Amino acid sequence: MHxxxxxLPPLHAAGWAAASAPFVIVGAVRLRRIVxxxxxxxxLLGASGAFAFLLSALKLPSVTGSCSHxxxxxxxxxxxxxxxxxxxxxxxxxxxxxxxxxxxxxxLGANVFSMGIVGPWVAxxxxxxxxxxxxSVPVRVFxxxxxxxxxxxxxxxxxxxxxxxxxxxxxxxxxxxFLSIFAVTQMPLAVVEGLLTVAVVNWLSRNSADDxxxxxxxxxxxxxxxxxx
Amino acid sequence: MLRDNRxxxxxxxAIVLLPLVMxxxxxxxxxxxxxxxxxxxxxxxxxxxxWWEPLWEPPSKEIESLLFAGQAAVGAWLLGYYMGxxxxxxxxxxxxxGTQRRARDARP
Numbered sequence: 001m002h003x004x005x006x007x008l009p010p011l012h013a014a015g016w017a018a019a020s021a022p023f024v025i026v027g028a029v030r031l032r033r034i035v036x037x038x039x040x041x042x043x044l045l046g047a048s049g050a051f052a053f054l055l056s057a058l059k060l061p062s063v064t065g066s067c068s069h070x071x072x073x074x075x076x077x078x079x080x081x082x083x084x085x086x087x088x089x090x091x092x093x094x095x096x097x098x099x100x101x102x103x104x105x106x107x108l109g110a111n112v113f114s115m116g117i118v119g120p121w122v123a124x125x126x127x128x129x130x131x132x133x134x135x136s137v138p139v140r141v142f143x144x145x146x147x148x149x150x151x152x153x154x155x156x157x158x159x160x161x162x163x164x165x166x167x168x169x170x171x172x173x174x175x176x177x178f179l180s181i182f183a184v185t186q187m188p189l190a191v192v193e194g195l196l197t198v199a200v201v202n203w204l205s206r207n208s209a210d211d212x213x214x215x216x217x218x219x220x221x222x223x224x225x226x227x228x229x
Numbered sequence: 230m231l232r233d234n235r236x237x238x239x240x241x242x243a244i245v246l247l248p249l250v251m252x253x254x255x256x257x258x259x260x261x262x263x264x265x266x267x268x269x270x271x272x273x274x275x276x277x278x279x280w281w282e283p284l285w286e287p288p289s290k291e292i293e294s295l296l297f298a299g300q301a302a303v304g305a306w307l308l309g310y311y312m313g314x315x316x317x318x319x320x321x322x323x324x325x326x327g328t329q330r331r332a333r334d335a336r337p
Contacts, residue, residue: 002263006279007270047311054304057297061248065257066265072304100296101286102263138231160266164273177269185262188244195241199234208315 001068001114001156001182002096005104012163017109020086023117027087034080038218044211048076049088051200056092056115060192062185070193071115071152074123074145075200079215082120089116114155123148141201146194153182153190 008016034041055072062068076085093111096102103111123144130140161175169176204212230236248259270277287293 004263004267004279005283006281007267007277010280043311043314047308050304050307050311052304054301054308057300057304059261059297060245061259062262063248063251065248065253065259066262067259068262095300098284099287100293100300101283104281104283106281136231142231156266160270164270164277166273174269174273177273178266181262181265181269188247192241192244195237195244198231199237199241202232202234202237203312207312207317211315 001071001111001153002093002103003107003110003156003159005097005101006106007104008107008110008159008163010106012159013106013109015109016107016113016159020109020112020117023083023086024090024112027083027085027090027116030081030083031087034084034218038214041211041214041218044208044215045076045080045084048079048085049091051075051197052085052088052092055193055196056096060189062188064185066181066185068153068182068185068189070189070196071119071149072193072197073115073120073152074141074148074193075197077120077123077148078127078141078144078197078201082117082124085120086112086116089120110159111156114152114159118155119148119152122151137205138198138202142194142198144194145197146190149190149193150183150186153186154179157182 031045034045052072052075055070057069059067059069071089073085073089076088090108090112093103093108093115097104097108126144126147127140130143135143157178158175160178161171164174165171166173166177248257287296
């Protein structure tokens with residue numbers, strides 16, 4: 001899902017950066033407010049960021065014969081909402097762009113958009129929506145992380161299709177080509193990400209009742225309002 | 230089923246290992262999907278050259294894998310720290326308070 005350094009035309013690079021910037025700022029503001037008002041949530045915040053840091057460092061083999069990595073943003077999005085994870089993903093992507101030559105500074109805006117905005121928002125919407133239709137917590141968390149991961153990679157494919165339309169088949173043809181690489185490879189890895197996220201939430205529900213109560217308080221809702229906590 | 234972490238983690242491990250033990254007709258390279266995408270770019274727009282280069286690149290595959298391992302280690306360490314702080318001890322105490330209390334109670 002990393003669009004490599006210099007691989008987006010300058011206009012596209014600037015456009016995605018402009019699209020992502022407000023989300024990053026809102027994420028920073030939200031994070032600051034959580035840390036200020038609920039300092040006891042810092043530990044779980046750190047753990048959510050750590051999960052994204054860990055998962056996005058793992059390049060896993062897929063049944064297509066190539067490797068790719070999960071994103072790890074679904075967990076934090078389910079717990080804290082999507083904005084906070086936008087900031088976390090930005091930190092991860094910046095680290096990888098500067099030290100690993102993975103992704104890049106010119107493509108940071110586009111990569112933040114896919115991994116830090118689309119993925120977390122899809123995951124969060126799934127957690128909320130799944131609660132509304134009465135799915136159990138583990139099923140909701142699984143679907144949230146699975147779909148968030150997949151949506152991240154679909155976004156990358158569309159971004160590349162937009163930047164490199166096929167001379168014969170245009171945006172659609174190019175997007176299909178990129179989707180066949182990213183989305184298909186990502187399928188089993190998105191399932192793995194869903195499972196790992198469920199494992200962490202299972203652990204939280206058994207060991208971190210206080211933290212989950214805190215999250216419920218932060219949202220100012222009843223405990224069973226169709227949310228993970 | 231999804232509530233039992235043994236099943237959940239076992240399934241995740243199986244899916245990760247499956248491609249490595251699958252009977253392939255020809256052995257795949259297991260290269261990164263990002264590189265494959267640049268192949269498609271080359272196909273669609275032959276001769277496209279990136280207009281910006283990374284400021285710094287790991288000097289070798291080994292150094293790159295070191296840095297990836299470092300990233301995973303930092304993530305796992307923080308996650309483990311959280312779990313250690315929050316894990317329930319059998320006597321119902323959690324974290325440092327339990328340790329301090331037990332230390333206090335142990336004094337004659």
